[in-house]
Amino acid sequence: AQRVTQPEKLLSVFKGAPVELKCNYSYSGSPELFWYVQYSRQRLQLLLRHISRESIKGFTADLNKGETSFHLKKPFAQEEDSAMYYCALSGASNSGYALNFGKGTSLLVTP
Amino acid sequence: EAGVAQSPRYKIIEKRQSVAFWCNPISGHATLYWYQQILGQGPKLLIQFQNNGVVDDSQLPKDRFSAERLKGVDSTLKIQPAKLEDSAVYLCASSLGTDYYNEQFFGPGTRLTVL
Numbered sequence: 001a002q003r004v005t006q007p008e009k010l011l012s013v014f015k016g017a018p019v020e021l022k023c024n025y026s027y028s029g030s031p032e033l034f035w036y037v038q039y040s041r042q043r044l045q046l047l048l049r050h051i052s053r054e055s056i057k058g059f060t061a062d063l064n065k066g067e068t069s070f071h072l073k074k075p076f077a078q079e080e081d082s083a084m085y086y087c088a089l090s091g092a093s094n095s096g097y098a099l100n101f102g103k104g105t106s107l108l109v110t111p
Numbered sequence: 112e113a114g115v116a117q118s119p120r121y122k123i124i125e126k127r128q129s130v131a132f133w134c135n136p137i138s139g140h141a142t143l144y145w146y147q148q149i150l151g152q153g154p155k156l157l158i159q160f161q162n163n164g165v166v167d168d169s170q171l172p173k174d175r176f177s178a179e180r181l182k183g184v185d186s187t188l189k190i191q192p193a194k195l196e197d198s199a200v201y202l203c204a205s206s207l208g209t210d211y212y213n214e215q216f217f218g219p220g221t222r223l224t225v226l
Contacts, residue, residue, distance in 0.1 A: 004153075032212075043114070044154070044202065044217040051212065086153050097209055098144060098167060101153030 002027050004089050006102035013077050014110055021072040021105045023061075023087030032090040033063055033070040034099065039083045047072075047085070057081070077109045113137070115218035117203050123224045129191040132221045136184065136205030142166075143180055144215065145188050146202040154202055160186065161209055190223075198225045 003026040013019050025031060035047040048056045050063040050070060061072045070087060084106050088099040116135040124130050136143050141162050146154035157176065159166040162183035171178070175194070180186040190197055200220040206213040 009151075043219055046214050049212075088153070097213075098156040098159050099154070099215065101155070103151065103153050 002031075002089055002091055002100045004087050004100055004102035006085075006087055006105050008105045009103070010106045010108065012108045012110065015079055016076050019074050019077040019081070019107065019109075021085050021087075021107065023070045023072065023102060025068050025070065025087075025089050027068075027089060027091050029091050031063075032097070033061070034088045034090070035059070035061055035070075035072050036086045036088055036099075036101070037083050038086070044086070077107075079109050079111060082107055082109045115203055115205050115216055117201075117218040117221055119221060120219060121222050121224075123226065124193055125226050126195055127192040129189065130193055130223060131187050131189045132201050132203075132223075134186045134188070134203030134218060136186070136203070137216055140205035140207055140216075141183070142206045142209050142213070143186050144202075144204040144206075145178055145186070146204065148200045148202055148220070150199070157188070157201075159209075166209060193223075193225045195225050198223055 005024045033050045037047040038044045059074045063070050084104050086104045087102040090097045118133050143160045145157040147157050148154040157171045158168040158178045160180040163180050178188045200222050202220045203218040204215040206215045
């Protein structure tokens with residue numbers, strides 16, 4: 001069975017502080033992990049995927065298979081980072097690689 | 112390019128009524144998804160189409176939900192009859208193909224309230 005867990009419903013940090021949004025998963029095979037973001041009054045959109053190993057808007061995420069984690073990090077949070085963040089998994093057992101989402105973490109960056 | 116279009120954006124109905132949602136994917140995208148997002152939860156896949164064929168409908172409550180994608184382009188999702196627990200945002204997404212590296216693009220969603 002596949003499961004994505006985001007333990008924090010809400011994370012509040014000050015502007016300029018480091019931020020880490022946690023994501024843990026359970027999956028028996030080799031997963032593909034993603035972070036999606038939804039800014040206020042905007043559509044859900046892809047932020048980054050682990051296979052790309054890229055930094056988007058200063059965010060990075062490393063897949064740790066030993067700890068089954070894919071935490072999202074940014075060294076210096078900005079107010080425009082305030083949004084809803086969803087961790088998602090796509091595994092080979094999914095027909096067609098549909099996404100299995102966590103419940104999401106609301107990030108609030110205050111000045 | 113134009114994004115995924117959905118209509119209506121909002122719908123309020125009473126329980127036991129019927130409702131239908133429409134989705135127009137990005138041009139050229141072969142794969143279309145319908146997700147249900149209940150308040151406080153992440154999106155949950157209801158059904159996935161590849162062109163006009165169903166790839167995965169294992170989580171679709173088939174006693175009341177139905178979906179079709181005629182001609183492999185637009186899609187409709189229907190609920191008949193609706194229950195209170197169907198209140199949610201229904202998201203449509205599309206991608207070029209079914210492989211994991213194909214980014215899914217989401218529509219704005221239809222917010223359904225069942226009274």
